[in-house]
Amino acid sequence: MERKFNHELMTEIKERWSPRAFSDNPVPEEDLMALLEAARYAPSCSNEQPWRFVVAADQEKLARMREVLDSGNQKWANHAPVLILVAAEKKFLKKGTDNRWCCFDAGTAWGYLSLEAQRRGLITHGMGGFSVDKVRETFNISDRYEVIAVIAVGYYGNKDQLSEYNRDREHPGTRKEIEELLL
Ligand SMILES: Cc1cc2nc3c(=O)[nH]c(=O)nc-3n(C[C@H](O)[C@H](O)[C@H](O)COP(=O)(O)O)c2cc1C
Numbered sequence: 001m002e003r004k005f006n007h008e009l010m011t012e013i014k015e016r017w018s019p020r021a022f023s024d025n026p027v028p029e030e031d032l033m034a035l036l037e038a039a040r041y042a043p044s045c046s047n048e049q050p051w052r053f054v055v056a057a058d059q060e061k062l063a064r065m066r067e068v069l070d071s072g073n074q075k076w077a078n079h080a081p082v083l084i085l086v087a088a089e090k091k092f093l094k095k096g097t098d099n100r101w102c103c104f105d106a107g108t109a110w111g112y113l114s115l116e117a118q119r120r121g122l123i124t125h126g127m128g129g130f131s132v133d134k135v136r137e138t139f140n141i142s143d144r145y146e147v148i149a150v151i152a153v154g155y156y157g158n159k160d161q162l163s164e165y166n167r168d169r170e171h172p173g174t175r176k177e178i179e180e181l182l183l
Contacts, residue, residue: 001174012118017172018125020076023157027082031120032057035153038116044105048092051109054085054139064138069150070129076166077127080152085135086110087145106148117153125152 005014032055039051056065065083066074077083086109088102114124132147141147159170 012115016118021157021159022079022154025155035113039109039113042109042112045101050089050102051106052087056083068130068134073129077152080154082153084151086148
């Protein structure tokens with residue numbers, strides 16, 4: 001099904017989607033840092049900036065990050081040259097109380113990152129399919145942090161490299177109507 005836009009939007013929002021056909025071309029360091037900078041400038045509750053990242057862009061760290069992914073995600077995400085774990089600091093550092101908005105803020109940061117990636121000709125794909133326990137053990141991440149998602153970042157490759165199942169769903173996702181979002 002085609003995506004349908006009823007209003008004029010910025011190009012990056014219209015064109016971003018979540019492909020699985022990653023090429024293994026490396027992402028230049030400058031682009032990778034710019035993506036983190038985009039995330040860095042997201043708004044957050046009390047400007048706490050609770051988002052935290054583990055960036056896997058070298059072979060050793062990539063191998064460890066791939067290990068935490070569910071097997072279905074490994075099939076395609078193993079080709080991505082960069083995998084980024086998104087976590088969030090659960091307490092307000094200034095007050096020491098629970099930060100109920102930490103995941104909201106980390107989600108905004110990932111949104112910014114993905115749009116800056118789109119602007120730079122990169123593709124991104126968020127994943128919830130991974131083992132939080134393995135992440136905590138592999139990267140020594142304590143309970144102080146919420147472990148949220150792993151993001152694949154890279155360039156579009158060749159659709160033919162995908163399994164038949166993934167090839168069939170290699171297209172932009174459609175959306176609910178605005179009316180359905182209003183409570
Ligand atoms: C938090 C989060 C978790 C996701 N988990 C997975 C996943 O484990 N595997 C996968 O293939 N896609 C995953 N996705 C991708 C979504 O399925 C995709 O964003 C959605 O279908 C909308 O499609 P679009 O991004 O192409 O518009 C995830 C996306 C997000 C934001």
